[in-house]
Amino acid sequence: MNRRVILSREDGEGSSEVRGGRSFAPLRMTLGAAIIALIACALYLRLGPLPAINDAHFQSTTILDRNGEVLYEPLAASGNRALWVTADKLPPLVVEATIAAEDRRFLRHIGVDPLAVARAMLHNIRARRVVEGGSTITQQVAKLVLQSRDRSLRSKLRETVVALRLEHRYDKRQILAMYLNLAPYGNRINGIARASRTYFGCAPANLTAAQAAFLASLPQRPSAFNPLRDPGKARARQQLVLARMNLPRLEYQHARAERLRFAKNAQPALAMHFIEQVVKRVGVSPAWRAGRPPSVRTTLDADLQRAVVGIVQAHRADLVRHGAHSAAVAVLDNATGEWLAWEGSGDYFDDGFGGAIDGVTTPRQPGSTLKPFTYALAFEDGETPATVIADVPSNFPTAEQGVIYTPRNYDGRFRGPLRIRAALAGSENVPAVAMLAKLGPEALLRLLRNAGFNDLQRTADYYGLGLTLGDAEVTLEQLITAYAAFARNGKQVRTTMLLAAQPSNPATRQLLSAKTAFFITDILSDPEARAYAFGTGGSLDFPFPVAVKTGTSQSYRDNWTIGYTKDVTVGVWVGNFDRRELRGSSGMTGAAPIFHGVMLAAMQRARGRLPVGDSTPILAPPPDVEPVEICTLSGLRPSPWCESVRKEWLPVSDVPRFCSWHHDGSIDWPAEYRTWARSTLGTATAEASGRHIKTSHRAALQIANPADGATYLIDPTLRLEFQTLRLRAVAPTRVSWFIDDRRVDPEWPLARGTHLVTAVDEEGRRESVRIFVK
Ligand SMILES: [Zn+2]
Secondary structure (H helix, E strand, O other), X not given: OHHHHHHHHHHHHHHHHHOHHHHHXXXXXXXXXXXXXXXXXXXXXXXXXXXXXXXHHHOOOEEEOOOOOEEEOOOOOOOOHHHOOOHHHOOHHHHHHHHHHHOOOOOOOOOOOHHHHHHHHHHHHHHOOOOOOOOOHHHHHHHHHHXXXXXXXXXXXXXXXXXXXXXHHOOHHHHHHHHHHHOEOOOOOEOHHHHHHHHHOOOHHHOOHHHHHHHHOXXXXXXXXXXXXXXXXXXXXXXXXXXXXXXXXXHHHHHHHOOOOOOOOOOOOOOHHHHHHHHHHOOOOHHHHHHOOOEEEEOOOHHXXXXXXXXXXXXXXXXXXXXXXXXXXXXXXXOOOEEEEEEOOOOOOOHHXXXXXXXXXXXXXXXXHXXXXXXXXXXXXXXXXXXXXXXXXXXXXXXXOOOEEOOOOOOOOOOEEEEHHHHHHOOOHHHHHHHHHHHOHHHHHHHHHHOOOOOOOOOHHHHHHHHHHOOOOEOHHHHHHHHHHHHOOOEOOOOEOEOOOOOOOOOOOEOOOHHHHHHHHHHHOOHHHXXXXXXXXXXXXXXOOOEEEEEEOHHHOEEEEEEEOOOEEEEEEEEOOOOOOOOOOOOOOOHHHHHHHHHHHHHHHHHOOOOOOOOOOOOOOOOOEEEEEEEOOOOOEOOOOOOOEEEEEEEOOOOOOEOXXXXXXXXXXXXXXXXXXXXXXXXXXXXXXXOOEOOOOOOOOEEEEOOOOOEEOOXXXXXXXXXXXXXXXXXXXXXXXXXOOEEEOOEEEOOOEEEEEEEEEOOOOEEXXXXXXX
């Protein structure tokens, strides 16, 4: 049977070849069928089904705060038809500008414009990348209706088909009206009516030619031409559109010269940065798009947000005086991980200083705010708040061959033996680096990554010991999230922007032990421990326990204060998005006053009233620690000769070691402190504190600091005026100092090069050492 079929087909084909003339009837039939198919195809292309164009396309989700207050209503979700333009009332200037900007042959083509496509292809080939789409206004309406996001050939074809159908069903004015109501105008604004209200505070019919041209240029690249971010770029595009409009000569000249004034606060702008994050992180997920809920309840507290904005505004004059134009603030609920307040710049519409940039998510150098993680690592490694670290001139090898790292403290002083409590609370640099040198940057990098600092992608060698001083960049959001783990007994928090029906924080990991979290919290909330460095009664002191840390980055570009109570974690960044330096601002003058106000507002909200006088510690001591008496100098258990004793929290398992430093009337310094003690404690303060240096004899003249052959690195994290070298000598008389034979002060500002340091005493004795500064 098979064989027969094959045979007969061969036969048939053969005969049609031979007797071609007689087969033209079936050929005509095939041709006819093809023509019918083509017509059907064309009809289908033109007349086939359109995706439903209904209200859903014109609504996006309304964003609410946690109590139901409307934070953002994108476009006319509930009959707000005032923000619509209808086909019969299109403002002529807007029509003119839009056609000039987007599709100059709009009134002549049938939905697609082969000429524009050809031109776009030519431009793209010349530029070797996609710079132009060649889409008509109708195709863009199709794209907006289909909500296609990718630029694949398939979605392009689909858009083209829908464009052809749109042209069949609707007239040009109707299509243009759809476009004007749907197109994105930047800053989460859809539709010309809302855009003209937001940017210029008027209805579309009242726009000038200059304003219409400006708005018409936005939908093409709403983020690149964002007038609030880059007014210059948007303006250049506007001039191009104006030139293409058919304006009378005089009107054109007038429009060209018109200076655009943007309306300030033309719409409620509360928490705009937060709303952008919600839309970016949650708004594009498929589930969200499928469900299209009419509104979404976020975790933000509008009242607290208003308080935060008010606090930032109240400090604005002070910030500007310090050369800072932006401030970012966020507040996290420690128990639930809910973001309660989120302010990215202090003024979203401040176009001169990048107000639309979100400082909460922008990576910056955190300065000293990372130090607690170095000490947390030390505690995990068995150290205690009583562990003594050497705050003395020290050199550390770096990954770079032959380069030695010589860290310095904020005020250029060295304080000798420093317990971790004092070293962390006073934010001394040298002990933090010494501790990290012992633990290794790899271990710290691992802890920081686990804590959520996802931007730290380089190797430990790359960051080096500067990692503890905050050389690497992190975001305020990451800092707050990581600090919240301290407030939660070492347990990490999973943050959220959406309010769940039942707040829960499941399956979070124990980042640090409860003991470590307690030590860190106890130290950071100890005003006495930081008093020697920060004083008392300032912005860091509260009428209830608050754990707090400040930070300042390289060359004073960024200024931070971050802290927490049991209830909330608050973080503040102050600086400039263009990385301009601040003036005369430290953690105490820039971010700290804002932190103070926000912490009070956040606690007022959390507790209903401020817990003034409530001295309940933030964290209760875990069962494996106990208060023990220690010698304040050595951090060891006191012997009868110890001059000063205090209580410190130590692990129950800590093996007691008794102070071997204090003896009857003298101190036997461990080797690493001897040089420091000789040069520093010869002074009145040491005598006043009753300490006597055990020195059998005094050399006639001896340079105590610097050591011969020492290498100093200029520290990039410190302001240059603090980059001084303290010249110290042990001598019976006054000493004069010379560097390369030039007389200098004993506080010599570091200068790069090889230098000869000479001390000369009153009796003419000289002593010299050679140092290197890199
Ligand atoms: Zn002692």
